[in-house]
Amino acid sequence: MYPINRNRRLRTNASIRSLVRETIITPNDFLVPLFVVEGKSVKEEIASMPNYFRLSLDLLEKEVKELWSMGLKSVLLFVKVPDQLKDNKGTEAINPNGLMQKAIKTVKDACPEMIVMTDVAMDPYSIYGHDGIVENGLILNDETVDLLTEMSLSHAEAGADFVAPSDMMDGRILSIREAFEDEGFFNTGIMAYSAKYASAFYGPFRDALDSAPVDLKNIPKDKKTYQMDYANRFEALRETELDIEEGADIVMVKPGLCYLDIVRDIKNEVDVPLAVYQVSGEYAMIKAAAEKGWLDHDAVILEQTYAIKRAGADIIASYFAKDVVKLIS
Template sequence: MYPLRRNRRLRTNEAVRSLVRETIIAPSDFLVPLFIVEGKGVKEEIASMPNYFRYSLDLLENEIKELWALGLKSVLLFVKVSDNLKDNAGKEAINPDGLMQRAIKTVKNVCPDMLVMTDVALDPYSEFGHDGIIENGKVVNDATNEFLAEMSISHAQAGANFVAPSDMMDGRILTIREALEDDGFTDTGIMSYSAKYASAFYGPFRDALDSAPVDMQEIPKDKKTYQMDYANRFEAIRETEMDIDEGADIVMVKPGLCYLDIVRDIKNAVDVPVAVYQVSGEYSMLKAAAEKGWLDHDAVMMEQITAIKRAGADVIASYFAKDVVKIIQS
């Protein structure tokens, strides 16, 4: 006797498949990373990230308008800092007329309702390419936290809605939260990179910002003393719960595809929104494979994004955001 229940009935055609689809991708899912540079009329492609660009502030205006028209209402800002402005302390990061501060104001002037999140870390400003201050050959924790709090205040003063600490220093969320509260920025949110792994997938991003750790004998050659060991799972939950206790409003897992088990673990464990960063290496691998004709770019892209959301992501930071939205709106 044939089964009374045939699961294939719900796969008969696209109409029924879309009707019962469990995971739906929408423009509101996305946080769009943007790279900003000094200059005028600059839109330069990042060599290791095909079809992704650095923008000067004047052309950033056009990009923001296009994103908003597509229904993409949240951006995450990163800046490429000139070498002559870099030092160990990252002082340029708190310059009220710095590139990040001007970028925030540019976005808000063009589109006041755009949600602006800002990268809070020292690596773009550090002469050593590390996320913290170097003392005696080590990345120091507490002094770095104090400076990250100053950076966060500077971003809030410029108009940022959220600051996004990406450094993985212990206790930095509490230090930043207390500083924001003390300065009256009670509505400024914190999206914490709570489970950020010491991954090999970050290479193209570091090219985009010229922020890779420098190879010097007296300093760490990588970020493994503060970013997480990719072999660890339960540590991610512990890190995330601590950040929430310290005042994080949104928590993030980074990278994405190799860490979807972590995304689901954290989603099951916490009651705040969970973000996932689909990082530069994930983007560039697909671009390279598609260029070779080995993969169907759009089909794989949509499958990847759906997998990230299906795993539990409430927010997806992705360089594919515009491409995905154009597909789902077509």
């Protein structure tokens, strides 16, 4: 007897496949990372991230207007700090007239309804490329948290809607939340990089910001004393639950594709929005393979985006955001 249930009936053509599709992607799903540099009319392609650019403030203004016209309503700002402004204390990070602070105001002036999230970490400002203050070969936690809190307040004062601590220091979410409450920033949100793994996929990003750890004697060569061990699964849930208890509004898993099991674990357990960062190495691999003709660029980015959303992501931080929106339109 032939089968009564024929699942292929629901795959017969594109129309029926669309009708029964379980996972839907829209522009509202995306958070767009943007890299900002000093200067005017500067649009620098990042060598290890083809077709992605560092932008000066005037071109940042044009970019956010274009994003808004495409239905992309949220950006995540990163700044490339000149070497002469770097030190071991993150002094430039709390400059009210610093590049990040100016970038926030530029976006808000150009597109007031755009959600502005800001990277809160010391590595772009550090002479050592670390996310914390370095002393005697150690990354100091509590002293770094004090700086991150000041940095977050500075971003809030400049007009940021959310700060996004990406450092993985213990206790920084609580410190930032308490400072926001004390200073009256009741509506400024926190997107915590809660499960950020010590990944080899961050290389192109560090090229973009010149923020890789330096290779010096008595300085940690990597970030494994604060970013998570990629062999660990249950630790991610502990970190995430603690960040929520400390006041995080959104939590994040980073990187994306290699950690979709973690995304699903967290999605099953928490009831706050979950972001996933499809990182620079994931972007670069697709670009390189597509350039060689080994992969279909558009097909692969769509498949990976759907995989991230299907795994449980409410928000996808992706360098492919504009590409995907064009494809699904």
